[in-house]
Amino acid sequence: MRKPFAITLDPGSSLANHTGTWRTLRPEYVDRLPPCNAACPAGENIQGWLWHAECGDYEAAWRLLTEQNPLPATMGRVCYNPCESACNRGALDEAVGINSIERFLGDEAIKRGWQFEKNELNGKRVLVVGAGPTGLSAAYHLARLGHQVQVREAGPLAGGMMRFGIPKYRLPRDVLDAEIARILALGIELKLNAKVTNLLEEKKNGNFDAVFLGVGAHIGKRAYIPAGTSMRMLDAVSVLRSMEGEAPPLLGRRVVVYGGGNTALDVARTAKRLGATESIIVYRRTREKMPAHDFELEEALQEGVMVKWLSTIKQAGESSILVEKMRLDATGFPQPTGEYETLETDSVVLALGQDVDLGLLDGVPGLEVKDGSVQIGANMMTGHPGVFAGGDMVPGERTVTVAVGHGKKAARHIDAWLRATAYEKKPSGEPASFDRLNPWYYSDAPKIVRPQLDLIRRQSTFDEVVGGLGERNALFEARRCLSCGNCFECDNCYGVCPDNAVIKRGPGKRYEFNYDYCKGCGLCAAECPCGAIRMVPEAL
Amino acid sequence: MAALSKVALICVKTTAAAASRMTLVFQIRIHGRGGQGVVSAAEMLSIAAFNEGKHAQAFPSFGSERTGAPVVAYCRLDEREIRVREPIMHPDALIIQDPTLLHQVDVFAGLSPSAYILINTTRSFEELGVADFVRGFQPERLCTVPANELALKHVGRPVPSAALLGGFAALSGLVSLESVAQAIRSKFSGRLAEGNVAAAAAAFKHAQAN
Amino acid sequence: MLKQIEGSRAVAEAVALCRPEVICAYPISPQTHIVEALGEIVSSGRLAPCEFVNVESEFAAMSVAIGASAAGARAYTATASQGLLYMAEALFNASGLGLPIVMTVANRAIGAPINIWNDHTDTMSQRDCGWIQLFAENNQEALDLHVIAFRLAEELSLPVMVCMDGFILTHAYERVDVPDQAQVDAYLPPFNPRQILDPAEPVSIGAMVGPEAFMEVRYLAHAKQSQALSLIPRWAGAFRQAFGREAGGLARSYRTEEAETIVVALGSVLGTLKDTVDELRESGGRIGVLGVSCFRPWPFAAVREALAGAQRVVVVEKGMAVGVGGIVSNNVRTAISTRPIPVYDVVAGLGGRPITKASLAAVLQRAMTDDLELTTFLDLDRALVEKVLRKEREVRRSGPIAEQVLKLKG
Amino acid sequence: MTFQPVKFYQTGTFTVGNRLLPAETRSVQANMRRTNSLNSGHRACQGCGEALGARYAIDAAMHATENRLIAANATGCLEVFSTPYPETSWQIPWIHSLFGNAAAVATGIAAALKVKGRSDVRVIAQGGDGGTTDIGFACLSGMFERNDDVLYICYDNEAYMNTGVQRSSATPPAARTATTTLGNSFNQGKNLPWIAMAHGIPYVATATIAELRDLEAKVERAMHVRGARYLHIFVSCPLGWGHPADQSIRIARLAKETGLFPVFEAEHGEVTSVSKIRKKLPVTDYLKPQRRFAHLFSPEVRTDLIARIQEGADRNVRKFGLIEN
Numbered sequence A: 001m002r003k004p005f006a007i008t009l010d011p012g013s014s015l016a017n018h019t020g021t022w023r024t025l026r027p028e029y030v031d032r033l034p035p036c037n038a039a040c041p042a043g044e045n046i047q048g049w050l051w052h053a054e055c056g057d058y059e060a061a062w063r064l065l066t067e068q069n070p071l072p073a074t075m076g077r078v079c080y081n082p083c084e085s086a087c088n089r090g091a092l093d094e095a096v097g098i099n100s101i102e103r104f105l106g107d108e109a110i111k112r113g114w115q116f117e118k119n120e121l122n123g124k125r126v127l128v129v130g131a132g133p134t135g136l137s138a139a140y141h142l143a144r145l146g147h148q149v150q151v152r153e154a155g156p157l158a159g160g161m162m163r164f165g166i167p168k169y170r171l172p173r174d175v176l177d178a179e180i181a182r183i184l185a186l187g188i189e190l191k192l193n194a195k196v197t198n199l200l201e202e203k204k205n206g207n208f209d210a211v212f213l214g215v216g217a218h219i220g221k222r223a224y225i226p227a228g229t230s231m232r233m234l235d236a237v238s239v240l241r242s243m244e245g246e247a248p249p250l251l252g253r254r255v256v257v258y259g260g261g262n263t264a265l266d267v268a269r270t271a272k273r274l275g276a277t278e279s280i281i282v283y284r285r286t287r288e289k290m291p292a293h294d295f296e297l298e299e300a301l302q303e304g305v306m307v308k309w310l311s312t313i314k315q316a317g318e319s320s321i322l323v324e325k326m327r328l329d330a331t332g333f334p335q336p337t338g339e340y341e342t343l344e345t346d347s348v349v350l351a352l353g354q355d356v357d358l359g360l361l362d363g364v365p366g367l368e369v370k371d372g373s374v375q376i377g378a379n380m381m382t383g384h385p386g387v388f389a390g391g392d393m394v395p396g397e398r399t400v401t402v403a404v405g406h407g408k409k410a411a412r413h414i415d416a417w418l419r420a421t422a423y424e425k426k427p428s429g430e431p432a433s434f435d436r437l438n439p440w441y442y443s444d445a446p447k448i449v450r451p452q453l454d455l456i457r458r459q460s461t462f463d464e465v466v467g468g469l470g471e472r473n474a475l476f477e478a479r480r481c482l483s484c485g486n487c488f489e490c491d492n493c494y495g496v497c498p499d500n501a502v503i504k505r506g507p508g509k510r511y512e513f514n515y516d517y518c519k520g521c522g523l524c525a526a527e528c529p530c531g532a533i534r535m536v537p538e539a540l
Numbered sequence B: 001m002a003a004l005s006k007v008a009l010i011c012v013k014t015t016a017a018a019a020s021r022m023t024l025v026f027q028i029r030i031h032g033r034g035g036q037g038v039v040s041a042a043e044m045l046s047i048a049a050f051n052e053g054k055h056a057q058a059f060p061s062f063g064s065e066r067t068g069a070p071v072v073a074y075c076r077l078d079e080r081e082i083r084v085r086e087p088i089m090h091p092d093a094l095i096i097q098d099p100t101l102l103h104q105v106d107v108f109a110g111l112s113p114s115a116y117i118l119i120n121t122t123r124s125f126e127e128l129g130v131a132d133f134v135r136g137f138q139p140e141r142l143c144t145v146p147a148n149e150l151a152l153k154h155v156g157r158p159v160p161s162a163a164l165l166g167g168f169a170a171l172s173g174l175v176s177l178e179s180v181a182q183a184i185r186s187k188f189s190g191r192l193a194e195g196n197v198a199a200a201a202a203a204f205k206h207a208q209a210n
Numbered sequence C: 001m002l003k004q005i006e007g008s009r010a011v012a013e014a015v016a017l018c019r020p021e022v023i024c025a026y027p028i029s030p031q032t033h034i035v036e037a038l039g040e041i042v043s044s045g046r047l048a049p050c051e052f053v054n055v056e057s058e059f060a061a062m063s064v065a066i067g068a069s070a071a072g073a074r075a076y077t078a079t080a081s082q083g084l085l086y087m088a089e090a091l092f093n094a095s096g097l098g099l100p101i102v103m104t105v106a107n108r109a110i111g112a113p114i115n116i117w118n119d120h121t122d123t124m125s126q127r128d129c130g131w132i133q134l135f136a137e138n139n140q141e142a143l144d145l146h147v148i149a150f151r152l153a154e155e156l157s158l159p160v161m162v163c164m165d166g167f168i169l170t171h172a173y174e175r176v177d178v179p180d181q182a183q184v185d186a187y188l189p190p191f192n193p194r195q196i197l198d199p200a201e202p203v204s205i206g207a208m209v210g211p212e213a214f215m216e217v218r219y220l221a222h223a224k225q226s227q228a229l230s231l232i233p234r235w236a237g238a239f240r241q242a243f244g245r246e247a248g249g250l251a252r253s254y255r256t257e258e259a260e261t262i263v264v265a266l267g268s269v270l271g272t273l274k275d276t277v278d279e280l281r282e283s284g285g286r287i288g289v290l291g292v293s294c295f296r297p298w299p300f301a302a303v304r305e306a307l308a309g310a311q312r313v314v315v316v317e318k319g320m321a322v323g324v325g326g327i328v329s330n331n332v333r334t335a336i337s338t339r340p341i342p343v344y345d346v347v348a349g350l351g352g353r354p355i356t357k358a359s360l361a362a363v364l365q366r367a368m369t370d371d372l373e374l375t376t377f378l379d380l381d382r383a384l385v386e387k388v389l390r391k392e393r394e395v396r397r398s399g400p401i402a403e404q405v406l407k408l409k410g
Numbered sequence D: 001m002t003f004q005p006v007k008f009y010q011t012g013t014f015t016v017g018n019r020l021l022p023a024e025t026r027s028v029q030a031n032m033r034r035t036n037s038l039n040s041g042h043r044a045c046q047g048c049g050e051a052l053g054a055r056y057a058i059d060a061a062m063h064a065t066e067n068r069l070i071a072a073n074a075t076g077c078l079e080v081f082s083t084p085y086p087e088t089s090w091q092i093p094w095i096h097s098l099f100g101n102a103a104a105v106a107t108g109i110a111a112a113l114k115v116k117g118r119s120d121v122r123v124i125a126q127g128g129d130g131g132t133t134d135i136g137f138a139c140l141s142g143m144f145e146r147n148d149d150v151l152y153i154c155y156d157n158e159a160y161m162n163t164g165v166q167r168s169s170a171t172p173p174a175a176r177t178a179t180t181t182l183g184n185s186f187n188q189g190k191n192l193p194w195i196a197m198a199h200g201i202p203y204v205a206t207a208t209i210a211e212l213r214d215l216e217a218k219v220e221r222a223m224h225v226r227g228a229r230y231l232h233i234f235v236s237c238p239l240g241w242g243h244p245a246d247q248s249i250r251i252a253r254l255a256k257e258t259g260l261f262p263v264f265e266a267e268h269g270e271v272t273s274v275s276k277i278r279k280k281l282p283v284t285d286y287l288k289p290q291r292r293f294a295h296l297f298s299p300e301v302r303t304d305l306i307a308r309i310q311e312g313a314d315r316n317v318r319k320f321g322l323i324e325n
Helices: A035-039 A046-055 A058-066 A072-078 A082-086 A098-112 A133-144 A173-184 A199-205 A236-242 A262-273 A294-302 A400-418 A455-460 A471-478 A492-496 A523-527 B002-013 B038-051 B099-103 B147-154 B161-172 B177-187 B190-209 C007-017 C032-043 C058-070 C081-086 C088-096 C121-125 C139-156 C181-187 C214-243 C269-282 C300-306 C328-335 C357-368 C382-409 D049-064 D077-082 D102-115 D129-134 D137-146 D192-198 D212-223 D245-257 D283-287 D291-296 D303-320
Strands: A025-029 A125-129 A148-152 A189-191 A210-213 A232-235 A254-258 A278-282 A306-308 A311-316 A320-328 A334-344 A347-350 A387-389 A502-504 A511-513 A533-537 B026-033 B055-060 B070-078 B093-096 B116-120 B142-145 C002-006 C022-025 C051-054 C075-079 C102-107 C132-135 C160-165 C173-177 C251-254 C261-265 C287-292 C294-296 C312-317 C343-347 C375-377 D069-073 D094-096 D122-128 D150-156 D203-208 D229-234 D264-267 D270-274
Touching (some): A035 A046, A046 A058, A046 A098, A046 A471, A098 A173, A125 A133, A125 A199, A133 A173, A199 A210, A210 A400, A232 A236, A236 A262, A236 A347, A254 A262, A262 A455, A278 A311, A294 A455, A311 A334, A387 A400, A492 A502, A523 A533, B026 B038, B026 B099, B038 B070, B038 B177, B038 C002, B093 B099, B093 B161, B142 B161, B142 B190, B147 B161, B161 B177, B177 B190, C007 C102, C007 C139, C007 C160, C058 C075, C058 C081, C058 C088, C058 D094, C058 D102, C058 D137, C075 C081, C081 C088, C102 C121, C132 C139, C139 C160, C139 C181, C181 C214, C214 C300, C251 C269, C261 C328, C261 C357, C269 C357, C287 C300, C300 C328, C312 C328, C312 C357, C328 C343, C343 C357, D049 D069, D049 D077, D049 D122, D049 D150, D049 D212, D069 D077, D077 D122, D102 D137, D122 D129, D129 D137, D129 D150, D137 D150, D192 D229, D203 D212, D229 D245, D283 D303
Parallel strands (some): A148 A189, A232 A347, A254 A278, A278 A306, B026 B093, C022 C051, C075 C102, C102 C160, C312 C343, C343 C375, D069 D094, D122 D150
Antiparallel strands (some): A025 A533, A311 A320, A320 A334, B026 B070, B055 B070, C002 C173, C251 C287, D203 D264, D264 D270
């Protein structure tokens, strides 16, 4: 073509005009910390593994999940999911059912027989005391880091409070067993009925380079209740532990549980299943103030458990207790009213909290115990070099998930300590708060409700109450994730740039900005659904 | 052949004037009303002359007149190329398609006594009240044809232009009836053409008899 | 083949022989018969493939032609008068983009007052729009010029306007020689566009050009149009060879041998002028005629050469620049600016006023004795305009007077 | 538990891309090999809605026609920012003729293609609201009436932006422009999609830059119809409307969600589908972020005028049934 001068131009020749010089603000891709991840005591990369689950690549999801937490099937049942409370989707419709997806992945892993990858041993030996969640977690992470691990468990079975504190109807034992077995399959040596009494001696004898203490709180707290000799008084931990033994505990037809925590609910519901006609929780405050999770209370109430709110036990008689009515004062603290009532009962179970047996620590130099808790530094190490601790032993919330998190954190620090370095956590991004999102792009999608066992069976058997999601529903639920603060490759930035200044790098490779042409309008950042782009002023 | 001799006659008639090309041209002015085929008449006349090997130029008076308004069209015939574009101010022949125009428009403007006059009417020049004007004109060059009636008879509608051309062929001898018929057939087709040809032939006959 | 047909029909036949692929039709007198005839030819299937587009305005007509031409189709339209002005913007665009569109303009006056009759005000008003403007003397030339116009337009990639006098030519039945298809095909090869909108080779046509290159673009447009001055005689020569008759060219002299006075004119008035000059020659006048066929580009050299022997020039033109006078005459003056001879300007035939031999003869006789104002209006009713001017002067005075009278009355 | 079909909620139907969908059902804009018909390096303002809308539409049309497309462009922002000598941003055969003749030029191109038997190559005419609803209206109407095989796309940013924000017949009531400094009057309006429908042409649709997939579907649909088609795309103008550059899409979204800009499709003059409002919002949500409406809120809140604008939105909601049920 003999193109006329100036009037007729070659296609796309404007590439010679670098409009990037117009820019005063510069877009940058960021990975913000999603609220679920931030809230997870086990430090799971929830948003990350959901990303794989959304694609239907459940194994990849499970593998990413278990980089932080080796017990997804257990977590998916017993975790009180702070992730869901923090989930930004809650501000849209309902939080993503992270817990149920986690359970799905955990169950899928068991079903498919997925195993962890083993690492080369590095020659270091670590002793883990306690085969509860924190000990198993530490053992798992240490093993994956190449350390030779031995776990010493005082009890007859591994699992700790997961086995002896959580009823079967919440955590079927085959699930627990499968997950523990998979951890042990990493080459971890487990010694059962092997209570450690003298730590330093054990350490020395076993040539251990480091120790992790993960002893659970198995000693029920007592309260002083004037009682006749004949009233059967038990503590909740013992009741729950005996459920794992040969003979179930004898609680009678009328049972009173004293306390307002989840353990109280567990016991009351267990009593119901053991055939109690009346299972009554006596709690000194109101439902709103109850530390137990509301959904568990709701399940308990469905099953026929009753609660006497604003009540304390003043005295226990032969077959009855005296209950005093309380009222909340201005600060929300219960105050006695002097009104009493009598409650017929065959037994009273105290669910007032637990303590840890710290006997094994006697004589360990430098180790400090305060208010029944072992004091640790930021690296989870006690005052005695090489001795680390976590879980119920150390100050903090006592949940399975927190314990698992402690185990992981301790393992990383132990690893670093053994290498004579310091473990530094990768800095997490700024929080991906709801106001960072552009939620218009997410359409409404109600949360999937997990199936529940029918009530009759819930009242009479220890079958699992809450069912899991099928694949289809798990996928649906996973896809409700907003991917807060982390690019999920929705192509919005690539699409909405009026200057084609976003380069799409291909599946899984995200995007990059072409600063030759980016004018810095900020549309990409404004229209990023998940807040994974920020605008920063150009350097002067 | 008859047509050529007529041209020769015209030449003789104008020998008094300078022998310029101007004197060779024969100019016809047609008056009528919008819708009567005035322009078509001039055009057909030019075609008839062209059919006989002559140069001819036909053109309307370029008005924007609508149906019923007085309309003028012109036709020049020559043996040589016609270059002049001015309107015909001194016609050698006048065709009046509608006698009612006689007293409304100066149809006779620029007319010399040697001119031909053909009027579409059933009446005589006297009856039309123009006897005084044509006194001194050559009587054999004055002719009336009942073109409307002939058209009604042969075409079914009072469209006088074709019939008048037949009359003009007879009156002037400038073009043959065959050429006129051919011209009509180039403008119209089918029954309309044949009707008009028949009307022209009838008018030709009427004019010859006149 | 010789035919006795209307000028419009002759043009339509010529255009059809040129095988246009897109024809845009919008009615305006006195051009209408041309597109009517073309429409008839297209619907008869005689001209195929061809898209006959009934557009909604002249602006659209030219715009459709622009699109069609840019997409590689041979495009044609016709217009007149107000229609030409209505497409003025598109005219500049078509030439600016270098699109070889051919358009017939049936020359007609421009209102107000509205006037449907012939003069050259329409095309004269668009003389600077970048189109080549060719003027036809008679219907044969009108016909022939269209064949040449397509050849020229496509050779140069420039649009060409064929100007023919409205009514006088468009509505006149005359003898024309209509060439046959083979002859035209031999003269006019298929359109091979210089630039084309084609998905196989995309380009952007019609860029915005700023001060940094606009001068150069305009210069190149000027240079390109000037090229036509050498191409037009070449294509006129080729036409003569192929068709055996004269048509087009830049300018043609008639009886200018030893002429002291040469009359310059465009279009159909040349015929009347030639007859008039014949008469003047017979009475001994040394006078000739120069017919300008190509008004744009202005053939400086050809005009200068043709007028070389003249002692005076009379320009008879059907248009004028209000407040200036003749338009063609000014062009003539620039062509012979080195020779101080009088150039008389005779503005004639505005709005369809008949130009008669008698009037022409009279004015030319006065010119031959240099007894003529530099600008004359042929057959102007001088008494009438004097009267109107006088009245207007009175009216103009009467304003303040009337006010004063009112003031006096209190 | 009731069966709940898997939907792609996370990536929804609202984002540009969706890695979870089969490749063939993803948007054109999500494609790594999209044509970028309007390429980088153009000189549109930061955040230009028209540049975005044009690339969306033309890329989609290129996709639908397998890259056999020719476009005629009216004078205006789009033309000026895309083709200043010596560079053009267009990757397609493209012509700019005049302000008011894009539709006619396209008609000419379509006629040429028809003559040449290139029915595979399709023609688009495009322009802003000025070039469409005002100066180009006659040519557009002519093209419609003849049912020429052209898709005309109007990028409506509701004023003459190229010349510095003057009122057009598409400027909404109360909007301030350089020639309506007190706010545009409440006229009877010139609803071009409706006028296009009155021509009975095969396809008329409206869209916004906020709903890419809807826009692409309409272009795709339009390219599979022969005859005259009209697509009216609402494109925001940060400069002329006075909103931050990064709000262009949000403003367009609000125009739809308030009911001020109904998004629908029509065939042969009848409305055939309507894009429902997801969450009806008051017009003030749309008006407030734009400086051209600032006088409605300060120095005093012009509840009277806002109410009239709201009435207009509500009328649209009723007329088109913009709300589900």
